[in-house]
Amino acid sequence: MPHSVKAVVALAKGQPVSIETIEVPDPGPGEVLIDVKACGVCHTDLHYREGAINDEFPFLLGHEAAGFVEEVGEGVTNVAPGDFVILNWRAVCGQCRSCQRGRPWLCFNTTTATQKMTLNGQELSPALGIGAFAEKTLVAAGQATKVNPAARPEVAGLIGCGIMAGLGAAMNTGQVSRGDSVAVFGCGGVGDAAIAGAHLAGAHTIIAVDLDDRKLEIAKEFGATHTINSSNQDPVEAIRALTGGHGVDVAIEAVGLPVTFEQAFYARDLAGTVVLVGVPNPEMKIELPLIEVFGRGGTLKSSWYGDCLPSRDFPMLIDLYLQGRLDLDRFVSETIALEDVEEAFHAMERGEVLRSVVVMDK
Ligand SMILES: NC(=O)c1ccc[n+]([C@@H]2O[C@H](COP(=O)([O-])OP(=O)(O)OC[C@H]3O[C@@H](n4cnc5c(N)ncnc54)[C@H](O)[C@@H]3O)[C@@H](O)[C@H]2O)c1
Ligand SMILES: [Zn+2]
Ligand SMILES: [Zn+2]
Numbered sequence: 001m002p003h004s005v006k007a008v009v010a011l012a013k014g015q016p017v018s019i020e021t022i023e024v025p026d027p028g029p030g031e032v033l034i035d036v037k038a039c040g041v042c043h044t045d046l047h048y049r050e051g052a053i054n055d056e057f058p059f060l061l062g063h064e065a066a067g068f069v070e071e072v073g074e075g076v077t078n079v080a081p082g083d084f085v086i087l088n089w090r091a092v093c094g095q096c097r098s099c100q101r102g103r104p105w106l107c108f109n110t111t112t113a114t115q116k117m118t119l120n121g122q123e124l125s126p127a128l129g130i131g132a133f134a135e136k137t138l139v140a141a142g143q144a145t146k147v148n149p150a151a152r153p154e155v156a157g158l159i160g161c162g163i164m165a166g167l168g169a170a171m172n173t174g175q176v177s178r179g180d181s182v183a184v185f186g187c188g189g190v191g192d193a194a195i196a197g198a199h200l201a202g203a204h205t206i207i208a209v210d211l212d213d214r215k216l217e218i219a220k221e222f223g224a225t226h227t228i229n230s231s232n233q234d235p236v237e238a239i240r241a242l243t244g245g246h247g248v249d250v251a252i253e254a255v256g257l258p259v260t261f262e263q264a265f266y267a268r269d270l271a272g273t274v275v276l277v278g279v280p281n282p283e284m285k286i287e288l289p290l291i292e293v294f295g296r297g298g299t300l301k302s303s304w305y306g307d308c309l310p311s312r313d314f315p316m317l318i319d320l321y322l323q324g325r326l327d328l329d330r331f332v333s334e335t336i337a338l339e340d341v342e343e344a345f346h347a348m349e350r351g352e353v354l355r356s357v358v359v360m361d362k
Pocket of ligand 1: 042043044047161162165185186187188189190191209210211212215230254255256257259260276277278279280303304305306348351353354
């Protein structure tokens, strides 16, 4: 019997989201039905609502989620009913050319549930193949990673996207290590996670850049040693001044704009690394003198999901959290109900929150 559940759906481009009753099928082979407990509001959900990802409306939004496995389909062995899991959008296939080369964290063919969730018979497009602003959701078994249930769902869920993306941008993609200097452009949930990741990895200078002083204050709590408000000073010059005139070893762009990418490009030292974790929209372009790309050397990298491997990284990050070495509680600005997601987008746009997190029993 399919399950009728309450969910947040984006019906049309740029329109406010609405609460709908959707149909979630019972799990088929390789699928898992999740009783969602919490799901964070990520900027990527807003990108979907604005039509900036693709036009496959209606979208079932939400993808930073944790919950319990309610039912498993045939052949599922990695999780069982009752397991506490974080959902991920990188269920590695094991077959694609990247997996075959031993790089599953870049899997080019990640799997999602085969059956579709529907609204009045119309197929829904789940955000990032998850769709967890819903009381229940259906995912591929590999999208559910079992973690220690001692972690609160509203905290654990955040590891499923923004926190992993930011931490991984610093630790995996940027390979930040002991003694590095790092600058992070954009101090939302993703940027602050990059700051926390740089701090955990042993960076000695961590420079936070944002347009909003409130964000910069919070960035210090995650380990920023210096802050720059780029609305009233040139961040490239300020970063050079803080690094002996040279620039940082690793510059992480966590906004998704050409202007901040360019700042990151020029704010790094010779042979340094730029990591793009912010998601640009399809119209955005950058223009850089090719001689600067060559002459400055180093590496320009994009970070998809923090180059994470959920089965390796999620349980490890939950353990660090439970040991008090990674402050995930600080990312939860407020807990809200499903009905409040549209308002949470506005709070995000106004810069008032790091993460609003939907909790189902609110
Ligand atoms: N690559 C990935 O796998 C991945 C995963 C999750 C999110 N993202 C992307 O990361 C980006 C950040 O996500 P978020 O949830 O932290 O968003 P957010 O809206 O919470 O944070 C963005 C921050 O950037 C700041 N900002 C805006 N314009 C700026 C500018 N010109 N200079 C400096 N700071 C500026 C804002 O004040 C805000 O603090 C988004 O583009 C999101 O889609 C990427
Ligand atoms: Zn693969
Ligand atoms: Zn996200």
